[in-house]
Amino acid sequence: MAKQKNVFVCQECGNESAKWMGQCPACKQWNTFVEEVKIKTKNVHTNNDIDIKNKPKKLSCIEMNEEERVSTKISELDRVLGGGIVKGSLTLVGGDPGIGKSTLLLQMCQYLCGQDIDVLYISGEESLQQIKMRADRLEVNGERLTLYTETNLSLCIKAIKELQPRVVIVDSIQTIFSDDITSAAGSVSQVREVTSSLMKVAKGLGVSTFIVGHVTKEGAIAGPRVLEHMVDTVLYFEGVRSASYRVLRAVKNRFGSTNEIGVFEMRDKGLEEVPNPSEYMLTGRPLNSPGSIVTCCMEGTRPMLVEVQALMSPTNFGMPRRTATGTDYNRVVLLMAVLEKKIGMQLASYDSYVNIAGGLKITEPSLDLGIVCAIASSFKNIPVDSKTVIMGEVGLTGEVRGITMAEKRILESKKLGFKKCIISKANIKNLNIDGIEILGVENVSQALNYIF
Structure with missing residues (x-):
């Protein structure tokens, strides 16, 4: 007979406790324990329960077939997925409310249905009429798209087995519940149970499944950490709702690289791809303005030019303000210390504001030299040539270190019309690029001498 037991489960990490605690000992979060009823059943296995077809196999005896991929016809999404949707894969899509997760997946349905692929869209948050209204706004009218509003897991699985679609979308995983678990939906x-069941169905029937997950206020996927371990791919949809751009980033991908990103722009008819993010990010850049520097970062295999802005202003308080938006705050403070110690700039009485224009979040070390030059330009109130791109990693002694994929970055700069590139001397040994002047520097002092 089944035994019933009450346990307290942390809603952040899934840690279980026999009693309620104010702080979770595993993830150190406060007031996250919720009481749940756990039913234990005694499992008795006999020889008849064992599937004799499923036996251990030697690696050399396993037949290998190429992954069957289906293109979504959205090149930015295909790039992040690693080339398309893999048959039988389970993909988790997370992001802030209203960022465009459902919009992106509904637009994907339109292109999949155009390839004669059956899609089942299961929604636990919206009615059929609400989904239809959004589909009309996005001009989605796929004949092979089937909508189903249900929150019961067993009924959802029954619909999948009956319709046998190629692709299933579940929006969202926190609204689906299983009758076998007594706790509320979203716990x-x-x-954990719903994701495990959907994974078995996806692998067993070869159905490619996308599940939408809510995020916490810190930006992480809501629910236990094991959720990200269970799925094949984890995609984060990032951006600021007040801004038009959106970035799709893979943080886990069993079928491709985790360094690729896809850039979209939110418009009235839905999300549109941004094939050239560098040109998009530099739109509206002020020319010959002090404190404005262009640098190049790498997102996977894609070089992206961004504008680094710095503003130095005399402080009115005893303690100057230090603000960094879009990059690591501690890194900016460190680079300012290098300028004070190695260059002799007296920045202690100045407020500093550093911003990556466009709202991107970049922590790549190649941004260092651009930040240093932007701060120096604003401090001296001297503009830098608008046709100059600056990149390199800065060390604590003021040296400029080499960066990866320098040739790709310089070619991207040349394509967008830049005439001069300041980079580490270690990167120019084997470079032979015509049409752009390449200046190699060994330290911060040499870089500042080139631009002033």
């Missing part, structure tokens, strides 16, 4: 136990 750790429910999310």
Whole structure:
């Protein structure tokens, strides 16, 4: 007979406790324990329960077939997925509310249905009429798209087995519940059980499944951490709702690289791809303005030019303000210390504001030299040539270190019309690029001498 037991489960990490605690000992979060009913059943296995077809196999005896991929016809999404949708894969899509997760997946349905692929869209948050209204706004009218509003897991699985679609979308995983678990929908136990069941269906029937996940206020996927371990791919949809751009980033991908990103722009008819993010990010850049520098970062295999802005202003307080938007705050403070120690700039009485224009978040070390030059330009109130791109990693002694994929970055700069590139001397040994002047520097002092 089944035994019933009450346990307390942390809603952040899934840690279980016999009693309620204010702080979770595993993830150190406060007030996250919720009481759940756990039913234990005694499993008795006999010889008849064992599937004799499923036996251990030697690696050399396993037949290998190429992954069957289906293109979504959205090149930015295909790039992040690693080339398309893999048959039987389970993909988790997370992001802030209203960022465009459902919009992106509904637009994907339109292109999949155009390739004669059956798609089942299961929604636990919206009615059929609401989804239809959004589909009309996005001009989605796929004849092979089937909508189903249900929150019961067993009924959802029954619909999948009956319709046999190629692609299933579940929006969202926190609204689906299993009758076998007594806790409420969205709890750790429910999310774990529902994801496990959908994974078995996806692998067993070869159905490519996308599940939408809510995020916490810190930006992480809500629910237990095991949720990200269970799925094949984890995609984060990032951006600021007040801004038009959106960035799709893969943080886990069993079928491709985790360094690729896709850039979209939100418009009235839905999301549109941004094939050239560098040109998009530099639109509206002020020319010959002090404190404005263009640098190049790498997102996977894609070089992206961004504008680094710095503003130095005399402080009115005893303690100057230090603000960094889009990059690591501690890194900016470190680079300012290098300028004070190695160059002799007296920045202690100045407020500093550093911003990556466009709202991108970049922590790549190649941004260092651009930040240093932007701060120096604003401090001296001297503009830098608008046709100059600056990149390199800066060390604590003021040296400029080499960066990866320098040739790709310089070619991207040349394509957008830049005439001069300041980079580490270690990167120019084997470079032979015509049409752009390449200046190699060994330290910060040499870089500042080139631009002033």
